[in-house]
Amino acid sequence: MRKALSIRTQQGAGLIVALIFLAVLTIAGITAARLTNMEERMAGNTQFKGLTYQNAQSEIRAQMAAYNTNLVGRKPLLDAANQGADAISGFPDRRQALAVDVILSSANIATNTIRYMNKGICEGSSVGKFECSGYEINSASRLDNGASSNQIQGIYFINAK
Numbered sequence: 001m002r003k004a005l006s007i008r009t010q011q012g013a014g015l016i017v018a019l020i021f022l023a024v025l026t027i028a029g030i031t032a033a034r035l036t037n038m039e040e041r042m043a044g045n046t047q048f049k050g051l052t053y054q055n056a057q058s059e060i061r062a063q064m065a066a067y068n069t070n071l072v073g074r075k076p077l078l079d080a081a082n083q084g085a086d087a088i089s090g091f092p093d094r095r096q097a098l099a100v101d102v103i104l105s106s107a108n109i110a111t112n113t114i115r116y117m118n119k120g121i122c123e124g125s126s127v128g129k130f131e132c133s134g135y136e137i138n139s140a141s142r143l144d145n146g147a148s149s150n151q152i153q154g155i156y157f158i159n160a161k
Contacts, residue, residue, distance in 0.1 A: 063114070091117050093118045111139070119133050133157045
C-alpha cells in the first residue's frame with residue numbers, strides 16, 4: 001500500500017517547474033517582441049526604398065516631358081552635347097555629365113544629370129532622313145533617413161537631317 005503524501009513531505013518541485021516554465025515563456029515573449037520590431041523596420045525600409053524609386057522615376061519623366069515641350073526645353077540636350085569628351089569603349093562620343101535643374105522640388109532629388117552618349121542613324125522606314133542622338137538621364141533621390149535610389153534612363157532624340 002501506498003502512503004498518502006503529506007504537505008510536509010513535498011520538497012517544492014511544483015514551484016521549481018513553474019519558475020522554469022515562467023522563464024521559458026519570458027524568453028519566448030522577448031524574442032517575439034524583437035522579431036516584430038525587426039519586421040516593422042524592414043517594412044518601413046521597403047516603403048522608403050519604394051518612395052525614393054518613385055521620386056527618381058517621376059523626376060526622369062518630368063525631365064523627358066520638359067525636353068518635348070518646346071525649343072527652350074531642349075536646351076539641356078544641346079548643352080549636354082557640347083560638354084567635354086568623356087570617352088569610354090563602346091561610346092566614343094560620350095560627353096561629361098551635365099547637372100540639370102530639378103523639376104519636381106518635392107521629390108528629394110539629390111543629383112540630376114543628363115549626358116550625351118552618341119549620334120547615329122535612326123532605324124525605321126525613313127532611314128537617312130533623320131538622325132538620332134542618344135542621351136542618358138540620371139536622377140538620384142535621397143531621404144533624410146538614408147534611403148536612396150539612383151535611376152538611369154536612356155532616351156533617343158530624333159532630329160531631321
